[in-house]
Amino acid sequence: MLAGLRIGKRAKIIDTSGADRLVRRRLLDLGITEGSEVCIKCKMPFGGPFMLESCGQCVGIRRREAQTIKVEEL
Amino acid sequence: MDIALLGNPNTGKTSMFNNLTGSYEYVGNWSGVTVEKKVGLLKKGTASLIDLPGVYSLNPLSKDEGVVTNFLLHDSFDRMLNIIDASQLERNLHLTIQLLEFGRPLIIALNMVDVASKRGIEIDVDRLASQLGTKVVPVIARSGRGCDELAEFVTTIESPSISSFTVSYGEEMDGAIERLARMLEGKVHHSVRWLTLQLLEGNHYVKAYLQSFIGREELETFILDTSKAILSNYEEKTIDHFIYHKRQEAIGELLRNSTYTEEENKQPLSEKIDAVITNKWLGLPIFFVIMYFLFMLTFDWLGFPLSDILDGIISGPITGGLEGFLSFIGASSFIHALVLDGIVAGVGGVLVFVPQIFILFFFISLLEDSGYMARVALVMDRLMEHVGLNGKAFIPMMIGFGCNVPGVMAARTIETPRERMLTVLLTPLMSCSARLPVYALFVGAFFVSHKALIVLSLYILGIVVALILAKVFSTTILKGETSFFVIELPPYRIPQGKALWKSTWEKGKGFVKKAGTFIFAGSVLIWLLSYAGPQGLNVEMDDSFLAMIGGVFAPLLAPLGFGTWQAGASLLTGFLAKEAIISTMNIIYFVPDEASLQGLLINSFSPVAAYSFMVFILLYIPCLATVATIKKETGSYKWTCFSMGYALLIAYLLSFLIYQFGTLLGF
Structure with missing residues (x-):
């Protein structure tokens, strides 16, 4: 799962179907979907959101959502 | 000729709009700066340019995005100008394909070619253009490079042919x-x-x-x-993914033929800055330090001395000059009193605070333009989630510190209707710049040694009350499961002096303009009400109509510590515009300048009553313009009345507690 990925490690998204419909749609708008390479830049404390990087752009998503996205470490 | 300007968020549409039209719209570095369409006239020629909210796709999720789809479906226009970010071509072209499918003449402005080449992306513009079947003009919208050629091209070309580019969906x-x-x-x-x-x-x-x-x-x-x-x-799995992937394939093909990427493993500067700014432990403290500096500069280090100088000029040379002039032309004592005690006191009392308001607007513009605003949303999300909102709701609230009206409108970028409604209802609790003069006056009189801290406490109180009410509302009247947070964090940009100044001026000029019109007229009316009474003209102030009107509210306000007709009358005018409170007080207390008003206030308020009064002003009601905006945004009289009603209730309750406990404790 994306949430388990360590900071700075790159991974490839293999399944987003577990995530909320709206979150999936918005990530798709930003070009983040199955097959995209992502990297976690930072994790906010106290269960806060994550900052992801993909194709040179940064995106913030919640930890809860990151727990539903399957990734494969590269 | 009407040209529609379309593109992804954060691609520089508004910068481009300003450069092409020479007019000035508000630029920020966060998604959702433009929430409504805006029309401007191109510098040369007769074409008008329509700036639309940024969208990733024509299939909208939030209300501001819906503006674009509705525009395409129902409005008439002649051609489309699609601005795309060269450093994020892949994502941007999804929208371009949808616009090409729409089947109207389209011209592409390829923006941020400089950013792209810094990241090792070189684009063969001619090949991209020939493949897409459209004209592609490279530009740098922030500096204006290429914008003249683009303007020339967009308007002069007779009728651009409709591209024959199509994606095959089977x-x-x-x-x-x-x-x-x-x-x-x-x-x-x-x-x-x-x-x-x-x-x-x-x-x-x-x-x-x-x-x-x-x-x-x-x-x-x-x-x-x-x-x-x-x-x-x-x-x-789903039809929308099918369509997305077909487009993705076509884009991949396009890019293979027209771009060359050099792999560079250099960490972009933006990411280095983010390593500190959004650091796990430093994120929140840095935000608070920035806010602290903002308030100290506005209220203490820079703002107060400047306002004092301006006060000296208005009460000295300007008043003196006017007095001399009126005597010279032999004006009647009525005109004398009207000009000096009514207009100069009312309008001048508000204008004195222009420096402070401009400093505040300058910093808000700086935060917006640099790209920090989106980071604030990220840093605050966890806290906001606890109260049933999301981090994005913090942006309208920050904008609300400048003025509640654009703040309420900025809530459109929030995708879920429930969270949007909550944000619209609570943004008026943010202390806007028009409330600032009231604080400045009172802290100057009562809390000289802790000016900035007392004001900061009011701003924080506004936020805390908003968060608590968010929790209360989201567990009672606005219940719902869905909370949604995905935010794009645009790269940091060094704000440009000119853009920054214009942005500050655009926000601040409304305040100056209001002083010249609304406050001017209001001051004349208030002065007349204080000059006339049931017994005729030139009555004692306590026998005037104004005293009668204010007196109705005085008994109600007594438990809060300011049960005078003067307070009642100024709060009434404060509903029209918060800074009118100051104009009214200046006229009522019949003083030429800020310093002597402060001297008088000390006699009619105790320090704890003064604080209670400031808290009441902070919360008691959104101003008329904000109420109108809430009505427009929610489309409901019920919610509009609710936004006024709950504010009045909370303000009364809090002021009551502060005054009663404060007096009990012997302050």
Whole structure:
């Protein structure tokens, strides 16, 4: 799962179907979907959101959502 | 000729709009700066340019994005100008393809070519153009490079041909397009291909549009049949993913032929800055330090001395000059009093605070333009989630520190209706710049040694009350499960002096303009009400109409510590505009300048009553302009009345507690 990925490690998204419909749609708008390479830049404390990087752009998503996205470490 | 400006968020549409039209709109480095369409006239020629909110796709999720789809469906225009970010071509081209499918003349402005080349991306503009079948003009919108050629091109070219570029979605889709065309029987003038694709992607606006031509059930059957036919032939889970992947393939092909990427493993500066700014432990403290500096500069280090100088000028040379002039032309004592005690006191009392308001607006512009605003949303999300909101709701609230009206409007970028409603209702609790003069006056009189801290406490109180109420409302009247947070964090940009100044001026000029019109007229009226009474003209102030009106409220306000007709009357005018409170007080207390008003206030308020009064002003009611905006944004009288009612209740309760406990404790 994306949430388990360590900071700075790159991974490839293999399944987003577990995530909320709206979150999936918005990530798709930003070009983040199955097959995209992502990297976690930072994790906010106290269960806060994550900052992801993909194709040179940064995106913030919640930890809860990151727990539903399957990734494969590269 | 009407030209529509379209593009992804954060691609520099508004910068481009300003450069092309020479007029000035508000630029920020966060998604959702433009929430409503704006029209400007091109510098040369007769064409008008329409700036629309940034969208990733024509299938909208939030209300500001819906503005674009509605515009395409229902408004008339001649051509489209699509601005795309060269450093994020892949993502940007998804929108371009949808616009090409819409089937109107399109010209592409390829922005941020400098950023792209810094990241090792070189674009063969001519090849990209020939493949897309459109004109592509490289520009740098922030500095204005290439904008003149673009303007020239957009307006002079006779009729740009419609591109023949198409994405192939397979024969099932082609069949579906034909079927929808037969169902519509030529009743629509939009491209049926575009309508079909948008409908299948789940675009509600397009669906509603089509339902005015085709029966609901017939349309549903059409969607179901097509989805079944396509999904059974391809390995896809949903139809929108199918369409997305087909587009993605076409974009991949386009880019392979027209861009060259040099792999560079250098960490971009933006990411280095983020390593500190959004650091796990430093993120929140840095935000608070920035806010602290903002307040110290506005209220203490820089703002106060400047306001004092201005006060000296208004009460000294200007008043003196006017007095001399009025005596010289032999004006009657009535005119004398009207000008000096009414207009100069009322308008001058507000103008004194222009430096402080401009400093505040300058910093808000700086935060917006640099890209920090989106980071604030990220840093605050966890806290906001606890109260039933999301981090994005913090942006309208920060904007609300400048003025509540754009703050309430900025709530449109929030995707879920429940969170949007909450944000609209609570943004008026943010202490706007028009409330600032009231604080400045009172802290100057009562809390000289802790000016900035006392003011900061009011700003924080506004936020805390908003957060608590968010929790209360989201667990009672605005219940719901969905909370949604995905935010784009644009790269940091060094704000440009000129853009920054213009942005500050655009925000601040409203305040100056209001002083010259609304406050001017209000001051004349208030002065007349204080000059006239049941016994005639030139009565004692305590026997005036104003005292009678204010006196109605005085007994109600007594438990809060300021049960005088003066307070009642100024709070009444404060509903029209918060800074009118200061004008009214200046006229009522009949003083020429800020310093002597402060001297008088000490006699009519105790320090704890002064604090209670400031808290009441902070919360008691959104101003008239904000109320009108809330009505427009919520479309409901019920919620508009609610926004006023709850504010009044909370303000009364808090001021009551502060005054009663404060007095009890012996302050």
